[in-house]
Amino acid sequence: MSAPDLLVVRGLVAGYGAAPVLRAVDLTVAAGTIAAVVGANGAGKTTLLRALSGMIRPAAGQVVLAGEDLRGTPVEQLVRRGMAHVPEGRGVISELTVDENLRLGGLWRRDRADAGRALDEVYELFEPLARRRRHLGHQLSGGERQMLALGRALVGRPRLLLLDEPSLGLAPRVVARTMALLRQLRDRTGLTVLLVEQNVRSALAVADQGVVMSLGQVVIAAPAARLRDDVDLRHAYLGF
Amino acid sequence: MDRFVFLTVDGLSRGAVYAAFALALVLIWRAARVVNFAQGAMAVAAAYVAYSVSAATGSYWLGFGVAIVAGLLLGAVVDRVVMRHVDHASPLNPVIVALGLVLLIQAVLGMVYGNEFRPAEAPFGRSALTVGGVAVLSPYDLFVFATIGVVVSGLAWMFARTPVGLRMRAAAFAPEVSRLLGVNVGGMLTLGWALASGVGALAAMLVIPTELGLHPHAMDLVFVSAFTAAVVGGLDSPPGAVVGGLVVGLLLSYVSGYAGSDLTPLAVLVLLLAVLLVRPGGLFAPVAARRV
Structure with a gap:
């Protein structure tokens, strides 16, 4: 991979109390690729995403996005630097309509005309949302909610998309469609994706790079195809 | 019959003020999950500013305008200097403060x-x-209806139709997600406090001339009525606050007209108790939305 690194993480330490959940995480994600972070429950995958997007303050370490050190950047500014975080449970605001949720994703943008175009593109991409513009968030199915959360992130035209457990609670067909969409976005728009997954197989199937976490550290980062196909590696790090 | 018409109009006029004051309580409750018990005192403070300005300049309207601005500023200051620093771990903390x-x-x-x-x-x-x-109707009643009508519809339009209204609603419903989407949640909270306090100041300016006059405790009873109105409508519902205000205004007017004004404080408390027993979420409580 010769593409420049969009995201560089060095020695990231973060957690919620005295004991850190992340213990010196190092990670790089090349521009225009999909990286999948996998690992057991409690390995620190969600905490990693939350530390990257500033939802929790890292105790130590460095996060560099497109050459810019993000230390001390307030959460609400990160979206302006090109980072979009779709949180666990996806964060659709139930009390707002589909249209309001989507527009919210582009409100920060100065270029109103392009924010409007991005909104139209999302409605084209997710046709079911276009039919339910005026429905409230809590009236949507699980699959529609995921479309909404993803679409809302895309309205901001991010460079880096952080996705927390996109397959959680969804039918396999919906998961497959989501993964295909991520690949399509990568190829068409050069979107870079860092996704965290419990579902190792589907994550490694879509990803360019696989990152295995255990007990708050990255134990191996390798091309996803290698992790998928090398039986020894799979046994050693993924347990199947 | 004449008396009934008179009491109804009088009740609606007072109710409009309660509605505005209840709306201010609801705005802060939705944004910050705090029942602002200080709202009456804050509104009176703004009214005193108006009193000073009007006394110095001789212009009622200049004082009126300054009172609204003072209310807005006082709300922002109370949020930034006091409420922002209160630990919300126990809901009792902000109440005590x-x-x-x-x-x-x-x-x-x-x-x-x-x-x-x-x-x-x-x-x-x-x-x-x-x-x-x-x-x-008295010309003053018309003034009260018109002013509150404009303010309430203006707020409704702002929340439903403008980007800043969308940001404020999002920040209130889902602060964490809103920050991820680039919303300055702290700023929206301060704006909510300012707007609520401005509406409170307006309500004080409208109601104080119809009462005994300006006094540090002038809004204490109005606060109780407005709080009841907000609970009747449901603390989470702005339309509920408006309807609740009108209901409380009418009730008090009928009770005081037909049964004697001594009974009005009791009537408010009975209504509050009845609503809390029968529909604690208020008459306009939204159908519980599943949190996702």
């Missing part, structure tokens, strides 16, 4: 202006115009 603010504001007002009633000027006549022999 708000009650402390009441004591502080009323004490300061008493020191500066004295604890006596001062006459408050009304910009329009308060004697009712008669239509076909029936006393209906």
Whole structure:
């Protein structure tokens, strides 16, 4: 991979109390690729995403996005630097309509005309949302909610998309469609994706790079195809 | 029948003020999950500013405008300097702090202006115009209805139709997600406090001339009625606050007209109790939305 690194993480330490959940995480994600972070429950995958997007303050370490050190950047500014975080449970605001949720994703943008175009593109991409513009968030199915959360992130035209457990609670067909969409976005728009997954197989199937976490550290980062196909590696790090 | 018409109009006029004051309570409750018990004292403070300005310049309307601005600023200051630093771990903490603010504001007002009633000027006549022999509305009632109508519809339009309204709703419903989407949640909270306090100041300016006059405690009873109105409508529902305000205004007017004004404080409490027993979420409680 010769593409420049969009995201560089060095020695990231973060957690919620005295004991850190992340213990010196190092990670790089090349521009225009999909990286999948996998690992057991409690390995620190969600905490990693939350530390990257500033939802929790890292105790130590460095996060560099497109050459810019993000230390001390307030959460609400990160979206302006090109980072979009779709949180666990996806964060659709139930009390707002589909249209309001989507527009919210582009409100920060100065270029109103392009924010409007991005909104139209999302409605084209997710046709079911276009039919339910005026429905409230809590009236949507699980699959529609995921479309909404993803679409809302895309309205901001991010460079880096952080996705927390996109397959959680969804039918396999919906998961497959989501993964295909991520690949399509990568190829068409050069979107870079860092996704965290419990579902190792589907994550490694879509990803360019696989990152295995255990007990708050990255134990191996390798091309996803290698992790998928090398039986020894799979046994050693993924347990199947 | 004449009396009934009169009491109804009078009740709606007072109810409009309660509605505005209840709406202010709901705005802060939705944004910050705090019942602002200091709202009455804050509104009175703004009214005293108006009193000083009007006394110095001789212009009622200049004082009126300054009162609204003072209300907006006071709301922002109370949020930034006091409420933002209160630990919300127990819902009781902000309540105690708000009650402390009441004591502080009323004490300061008493020191500066004295604890006596001062006459408050009304910009329009308060004697009712008669239509076909029936006393209906005073010009002042019309002024109250028009002002509150404009403010309430303006707020409704702002929340439903403007980007800043969308940001404020999002920040109130889902602060964490909103920050991820680039919303300045802290700023929206301050704006919510400012707007609520501005509406409170407006309500005080409208109601004080119809009462005994300006006094550090002038809004205490209005606060109780407005709080009841907000609970009747459901603390989470702005339309509920407006309807609740009108209901409480009518109830108090009928009780005081037909049963004697001594009974009105009791009537408010009975209504509050009845609503809490039968529909604790208020009449306009939204269908519980599943949190996702």
